[in-house]
Amino acid sequence: MCLVLVAGILSAVLTACGPAFAQPSEAESAVATALSLIGPLDNLDIEANATKAVIVKQDAIPLMMERLTGNKAWRVRVSGLRLSFSSTTRTNPHISELEVLLDAETGQPLKIASPRVDAIELLVPFDSFEDFEKDIIASGERFEGVPPKAPKVSFLEALDIAQSAVPGPVEAKGIAGYYVVYTRLHHKSRPAWVINSRGVPAGPMSIPAGLPAHQLKKLQDTTTMQMRHVVDAETGRVLAAETVR
Numbered sequence: 588m589c590l591v592l593v594a595g596i597l598s599a600v601l602t603a604c605g606p607a608f609a610q611p612s613e614a615e616s617a618v619a620t621a622l623s624l625i626g627p628l629d630n631l632d633i634e635a636n637a638t639k640a641v642i643v644k645q646d647a648i649p650l651m652m653e654r655l656t657g658n659k660a661w662r663v664r665v666s667g668l669r670l671s672f673s674s675t676t677r678t679n680p681h682i683s684e685l686e687v688l689l690d691a692e693t694g695q696p697l698k699i700a701s702p703r704v705d706a707i708e709l710l711v712p713f714d715s716f717e718d719f720e721k722d723i724i725a726s727g728e729r730f731e732g733v734p735p736k737a738p739k740v741s742f743l744e745a746l747d748i749a750q751s752a753v754p755g756p757v758e759a760k761g762i763a764g765y766y767v768v769y770t771r772l773h774h775k776s777r778p779a780w781v782i783n784s785r786g787v788p789a790g791p792m793s794i795p796a797g798l799p800a801h802q803l804k805k806l807q808d809t810t811t812m813q814m815r816h817v818v819d820a821e822t823g824r825v826l827a828a829e830t831v832r
Contacts, residue, residue, distance in 0.1 A: 605736050605739050606736060606737050607735055607736045607737075608620070608693055608694035608695050608736065608737060609694050610691070610694050611637075611689060611691065611694050614638070614661070615637075617689055617694075618636070618637050618663055620687075620689060620696075621637070621661075621665065621687035621689065621696075622635060622665065623741075624699065624738070624742055624766070625665060625685060625687065625699065625743055626742055626743035627741065628668065628743075633665055633666065633667040633668060634665070635663060635664065635665045635666075637661050637664075638661070638662050638664075639662070639691065640659075640660050640661070640662040641657060641658070641660065642655050642656055642657060642659075642660050642688070642697065646660070646697060646698055648697055648698065648733065649719055649723055649730060649765070650720055650723060650724075650729070650730045651730065651732075655690075658691070658692070659690075659691035659692070660688050660689060660690055660691050661688070661691055662687075662688055663687040663688075664684065664685075664686050664702075665685050665686075665687065668682070668683050668685060669683070670743070670746070672746075672750045672751070672757055673747055673751065674747070674750055674754075675754075675757055678757070679757050679758070679759065681701075681758075681759065681760045681786070682759070682761075682762060684701060684702055685699055685700065685701055685762075686699070686701070686702055687699050690733075693733075693735070695733045695735065695766075696733070696766045697765075698764070699765075699766075700761075700762060701761050701762050701763075722831065726771070726829075727771050728769070728770070728771045728781075728817075728827075729769070729771070730765070730767040730768065730769060731768040731769070731770060731776055732768045733766065733768070734766065734767070734768055734778040734820070738766060738780070738820035738821070739821050740818065740819070740820045740822075740823050742766075742780060745780035745820065746762070746764075746782060748816075748818050748825060749782055749784075749818055749825065749828065752828050753825075755784045755787045755816070756784045756814075756816075758786075758788055759784035759785060759786055759787050759814075760785060760786030760787075761784075761785040762782065762783070762785070763782070763783045763785075764780055764781065764783070765780070765781045766778065766780055766820060767779060767781060769781060769826070771817075771827065774826060778819075778820040778821055779819055779826060780818045780820050781815065782815065782817075782818070783813060783814070783815050784813065784814045784815075784816070785813045787812050787813065787814050788812075812830055814828070814829070814830055814831060815827065815830075816828050
């Protein structure tokens, strides 16, 4: 059993936990924590650096915004990545960097995401943070806190499991993941990765007859959606996989 501090209340999560997170005292330890969370990397040409930051609203975990905004954090940027998946020979052509946000006091991860690239014209616009929270609540989900111990399933492993279950991450133009104590409807509380993939092609569509080739390509490129996968961070079981929009 591991204990999770949620708004000052100790809440028991009945599950085995990994090693406890530790406060990153310097950039080197922040980078080491970030790389362990990201998981096994199949390329050796990566670069990683860490800088101190202050958590802003867009960085905070949904439903925990007020508690986290303004806290100090480490922002670790890892570049030179190649996102590959066991279920396909394809790699993601859009994402080569991930940014890991760590609580400066506890070392707990607050967010792992690809940097937002506004220059990608076809990327589905990000919802407002408030809309994102409303969507979570409407779906019956709850994020009860941040686990104090490391996940058994790394972020990249969870991403691979998500792609195998319901394809999407391999084509995403943007990815954001949160490591939280998760519950939804009949599910008991458990550590989980909640991963949002954005800019995923929407798949088959009705094409007007006689549409010129250049308009057809534009229609196919701009018809994208967001997907959400939830993966149990202890067992690797997929708890949810759905289209957000």
